[in-house]
Amino acid sequence: MTVQHPEFEQEQKYVEHAYDLLDRGLAEAEQNIVNFDALHRSTAHALNRALAILRNSRGSGQLVFGRMDREGEQLYIGRRRVYDEERDLVVVGWHAPAAASFYDATPQDPGDLTLKRVFIEEDRRLQRIVDEVIRASAESIATSEGDATISDALLQELDRSRDGAMREVVATIQAEQYRVIRHESDGVVVVQGGPGTGKTVVGLHRAAWLAFNRPDIRQQGMLVVAPSSALLTYFSGVLPSLDVSDIDQMDLESLYGGEARATAIETAEAARVKGSAEMSVVLQRALQQRIGWDEDELLLPLGADRIRIPGDDIRQVVDDVRARTLPHTEARDVLRQAMSALASKRHAEDQRLQNRPVRATEATIRRLSAFNNALDRMWPTFTPEEFLRSLYSTQSWLTAAADGILTSDERARLFRSTLDGEAWTRADLFCLDEASYLLNGDVMTYGHIVLDEAQDLSPMEARALARRCPSGSFTVLGDLAQATGVWVRDSWEELTSHLADSRASINTLSVGYRVPALALELAARQLRLVSTELTPPQSIRAGRGEPQMWQTSDDELFDDVLDLAGRYRAEGLTSAVIVADSLYDQFLDAAAGRGDKLGDGRDGDFAFEATLVPVSLSKGLEFDVVILAEPALVAAESVQAARQLYVAMTRCTQQLDIVHSAPLPAGFAELAADQPVGAIETPSLSELFSLLTEQDQALVEALVRRLVVRGGSAVEMDEELAR
Numbered sequence: 001m002t003v004q005h006p007e008f009e010q011e012q013k014y015v016e017h018a019y020d021l022l023d024r025g026l027a028e029a030e031q032n033i034v035n036f037d038a039l040h041r042s043t044a045h046a047l048n049r050a051l052a053i054l055r056n057s058r059g060s061g062q063l064v065f066g067r068m069d070r071e072g073e074q075l076y077i078g079r080r081r082v083y084d085e086e087r088d089l090v091v092v093g094w095h096a097p098a099a100a101s102f103y104d105a106t107p108q109d110p111g112d113l114t115l116k117r118v119f120i121e122e123d124r125r126l127q128r129i130v131d132e133v134i135r136a137s138a139e140s141i142a143t144s145e146g147d148a149t150i151s152d153a154l155l156q157e158l159d160r161s162r163d164g165a166m167r168e169v170v171a172t173i174q175a176e177q178y179r180v181i182r183h184e185s186d187g188v189v190v191v192q193g194g195p196g197t198g199k200t201v202v203g204l205h206r207a208a209w210l211a212f213n214r215p216d217i218r219q220q221g222m223l224v225v226a227p228s229s230a231l232l233t234y235f236s237g238v239l240p241s242l243d244v245s246d247i248d249q250m251d252l253e254s255l256y257g258g259e260a261r262a263t264a265i266e267t268a269e270a271a272r273v274k275g276s277a278e279m280s281v282v283l284q285r286a287l288q289q290r291i292g293w294d295e296d297e298l299l300l301p302l303g304a305d306r307i308r309i310p311g312d313d314i315r316q317v318v319d320d321v322r323a324r325t326l327p328h329t330e331a332r333d334v335l336r337q338a339m340s341a342l343a344s345k346r347h348a349e350d351q352r353l354q355n356r357p358v359r360a361t362e363a364t365i366r367r368l369s370a371f372n373n374a375l376d377r378m379w380p381t382f383t384p385e386e387f388l389r390s391l392y393s394t395q396s397w398l399t400a401a402a403d404g405i406l407t408s409d410e411r412a413r414l415f416r417s418t419l420d421g422e423a424w425t426r427a428d429l430f431c432l433d434e435a436s437y438l439l440n441g442d443v444m445t446y447g448h449i450v451l452d453e454a455q456d457l458s459p460m461e462a463r464a465l466a467r468r469c470p471s472g473s474f475t476v477l478g479d480l481a482q483a484t485g486v487w488v489r490d491s492w493e494e495l496t497s498h499l500a501d502s503r504a505s506i507n508t509l510s511v512g513y514r515v516p517a518l519a520l521e522l523a524a525r526q527l528r529l530v531s532t533e534l535t536p537p538q539s540i541r542a543g544r545g546e547p548q549m550w551q552t553s554d555d556e557l558f559d560d561v562l563d564l565a566g567r568y569r570a571e572g573l574t575s576a577v578i579v580a581d582s583l584y585d586q587f588l589d590a591a592a593g594r595g596d597k598l599g600d601g602r603d604g605d606f607a608f609e610a611t612l613v614p615v616s617l618s619k620g621l622e623f624d625v626v627i628l629a630e631p632a633l634v635a636a637e638s639v640q641a642a643r644q645l646y647v648a649m650t651r652c653t654q655q656l657d658i659v660h661s662a663p664l665p666a667g668f669a670e671l672a673a674d675q676p677v678g679a680i681e682t683p684s685l686s687e688l689f690s691l692l693t694e695q696d697q698a699l700v701e702a703l704v705r706r707l708v709v710r711g712g713s714a715v716e717m718d719e720e721l722a723r
């Protein structure tokens with residue numbers, strides 16, 4: 001029987017009071033708006049918008065989640081601020097400076113708090129009250145140690161089963177996370193941490209915190225960028241649940257607003273050339289090379305006469321316009337004016353010499369097709385797509401633009417015949433974005449950008465983001481160890497230097513809240529294959545047990561994996577079946593053929609208990625269980641095999657299962673006591689041993705003894721066998 005907290009009823013009343021005030025406040029405000037008789041349509045429109053925002057602003061999380069006491073003062077902390085009729089503060093918003101001590105306080109370092117109380121509430125009813133810091137005496141604080149920094153409320157929160165979408169965590173933000181959320185820097189703040197350390201959740205809460213505390217930044221607009229639309233779908237509900245609905249959220253590829261879409265995949269080598277910062281120089285040069293006039297003169301027919309403009313005069317005008325470094329299209333307009341003025345001046349001079357009246361104004365000249373054709377030759381217009389397609393397919397132009405910048409091999413990776421058509425790749429989109437900026441110069445800008453999974457960004461992608469954030473104010477979330485693409489780095493500076501000029505502040509999160517310790521241990525073997533420098537986080541989760549390996553045959557792979565997902569579904573756990581991208585469609589078909597309900601993770605469909613996820617999109621996601629199918633194929637198809645496996649294996653909160661028909665890749669060997677699917681209960685070693693014949697038992701004993709003598713001590717082995 002659990003004992004109720006002595007102040008339970010009193011606190012429940014306080015929570016109800018807060019909800020009551022919020023309901024009444026919102027209802028009154030709604031009534032005021034409805035009653036207001038707007039004279040103008042624009043006022044009515046503004047009021048309707050206000051009404052819609054108000055109706056949405058109730059939010060879904062718990063209203064009051066904490067209380068802190070310090071001498072003579074008691075403050076309740078919640079998802080939003082609540083006042084009573086006397087304008088006295090009943091609940092302080094989590095983002096207010098007054099709430100800082102609540103998050104900063106730990107049992108080791110409670111600051112000036114005598115009590116930090118956390119409420120667990122569901123549907124307005126308190127479920128539990130956890131008192132975390134009670135300063136009974138100075139000594140009791142000095143002697144508290146160990147795991148006490150991980151709050152009880154957090155552990156409870158972590159044990160709640162996932163429902164397929166990320167949730168806000170305002171009630172349980174930890175001190176090391178809070179420091180990052182309210183980081184004072186106006187420049188680049190990097191949050192580095194292993195899988196499940198809360199980088200995404202921290203980044204989203206930082207965005208909300210900035211929105212509440214920095215009206216200057218909020219007014220300039222804010223943006224959150226994820227590498228895939230699937231990941232965006234997974235976390236896009238967090239900001240609205242924090243009452244922040246005006247922050248844009250976008251997947252990386254949607255940054256480019258032009259026509260092209262990435263539909264093709266290319267080699268790692270080509271992606272690397274296109275993503276490198278050198279590519280921006282090639283594009284700039286390529287555009288410049290299309291500008292100029294190398295003919296001796298320009299003749300513009302005008303009725304029976306002609307206007308003659310010397311080549312040197314044209315070159316002078318072109319150089320003057322070029323020197324103004326305007327975006328290409330805008331510069332062309334300037335050139336058009338300057339050239340028509342030049343032609344008109346020439347015409348006037350010729351006519352005067354011949355004692356004839358001036359026949360053409362500048363406007364007349366600008367309408368001449370010969371004039372416009374000449375303009376196209378000296379300063380051509382392109383769409384970004386036309387420009388890049390033409391560059392990629394013109395060997396001589398490519399060679400000239402990349403001369404001294406790219407090697408001939410690298411240039412060859414860019415070249416494609418026009419017959420290849422419009423198959424743009426992701427890396428192309430960012431060349432198009434750069435080209436679009438050179439051509440048109442206009443881009444939507446923001447006061448702050450949060451980047452999730454930033455370790456994989458190419459320099460060209462970083463440049464596209466930098467263009468959209470002139471202030472250089474970024475929150476960069478990522479893990480260098482989880483870089484799985486062609487951009488693997490040893491330091492964040494290499495990337496952040498493309499985002500802003502200022503030095504980045506690097507902040508590390510070290511506690512892993514997602515992955516159970518044993519799954520993390522298996523996954524970390526993949527890291528060790530890469531480098532001893534890369535280390536996993538410190539897991540605080542126990543999970544269900546050891547990762548399980550299931551061996552099957554080629555023929556039975558699909559059914560065995562789907563059966564396993566079915567078993568977890570029956571237990572009410574969410575699972576992800578993570579597969580090599582090339583197996584994705586076959587798995588989807590197999591599931592449909594069996595009538596299994598399997599979410600299509602590629603489309604961000606996380607509504608079902610089991611979701612199929614192509615490994616390339618698994619980053620950042622989270623499920624109770626991960627069933628990794630055929631890791632050897634995942635490894636074979638990845639640019640960074642070990643890192644990709646590390647990412648895939650670190651998506652689970654409870655259990656990691658691996659099903660394979662092909663031999664397992666390196667790093668799995670020690671756990672590969674292969675079991676046929678179906679044997680859910682793994683027999684213990686002694687059970688297995690007892691099943692052997694006496695002769696075999698003696699053989700195993702002798703064998704193991706020899707192994708142990710070589711690696712450890714025979715005494716330990718005897719003890720082991722005796723057990």
Ligand SMILES: Nc1ncnc2c1ncn2[C@@H]1O[C@H](COP(=O)(O)OP(=O)(O)OP(=O)(O)O)[C@@H](O)[C@H]1O
Pocket residue numbers: 154157158166167169172173174177193194195196197198199200201202479482513514619620621622650
């Ligand atoms: N303070 C916290 N309170 C409650 N839950 C938390 C807290 N911090 C992290 N979590 C939970 O831990 C899980 C992992 O968080 P998150 O996805 O932000 O980690 P990550 O570092 O971005 O992981 P990855 O590197 O895999 O992308 C999420 O379920 C998140 O809600």
